[in-house]
Amino acid sequence: MAKVHVCNVLVLDNPSPFLNPFQFEITFECIEDLAEDLEWKIIYVGSAESEEYDQILDTVYVGPVPEGRHMFVFQADPPDPSRIPEADLVGVTVVLLTCSYRASEFIRVGYYINNSYQDPELQENPPKKPIFEKIQRSIMASNPRVTKFKINWDNNNETTATSMSAENSASSAFATTVSH
Template sequence: MSVIHLQNVQVLNPKGSFSDPYIFKVTFECISPLEDDIEWRLIYVGSAESASYDQELDNCMVGPVPVGVNSFEFEADAPHPDKIPTQDLLGVTVILLTGSYRDAEFIRVGYYVNNFYEDPALQENPPEQVDLSIVKREVLAEKPRVTRFNVKWDADSKPATLPSTSNAMDTDDSSQAIVPPPAGGSSSSGFGSQASGQYNGSDGQSVGSRSAFAPVAVQ
């Protein structure tokens, strides 16, 4: 049984320029006291071809975590474009918010991100060199994919008596996991269906998702 239940994640600035930071508001419930802090990480998938292009934009330790509902804002800088393959600077990729306890990842929230030119003329005839000063990015904030992993919490962790809570983000279903399940097993869910694998950005065009959310190795 999980001690931490993720209740909601808000993307506070889903639309912006490529260079703008990412700002998330994370709300979760802790049902039993924890001995250690929770580590949150934000990872930008630079290319679907290789995890070597993944960038950890930032990480933070949250704790001590009291029993009850907690929330915090997590801000991270934009990815370094020089670490992204040129052919992957534009188009659809993924950003991952992960939560870990004692180096064991217990939850992962993935969002599609579209990097594009707003000008229709540039969409039709993009410059040979990507001009990031005019590239926009949009996070598909309404369509996250949530994957939970079974981890070992504190040996003496016992759920406290709290009012039950439920919302779409914290409800498991039997949909296909977006990452290979670890030995302990995982479950995947999300609010809103993304079955088509298509993203409709601000430009109104449907763009293929390149691939499912790429696995990210937890160091």
């Protein structure tokens, strides 16, 4: 049984310019005291073609965590555009919010992102070299993809199987297209 339940994630400052920080207000509940920290990460998927373009935007450790309900705002700098293929800068991608305990990921919340020009002229005739200051990031906050994993919460050698729905995996998130 999971000892941590994510109750709510609010996407703040959405939509926003591409170069603005990501901000998530996370509310979670612990059903008992945790002796060790929770490790939260924000990961930006730079390209559907390869994981090599994924960027860990930030990692924060929270804990030790007492039993009860907790809330914090997790803010991370935007991705480094120079590490994203130019063809993938505008269009649909994904941001992942993950949480691990004792190096085992137990939840992943994924959101589709649409990066687009707001100027109709730039939409019709996108520049060869992206103009980051004119790209808007819109996170599809109302439709997160939540994947939960079974982990060993106790400090013993018992192994626990990891379960993951293929429908909610990060790689298959790109198989679905988002229309506006």
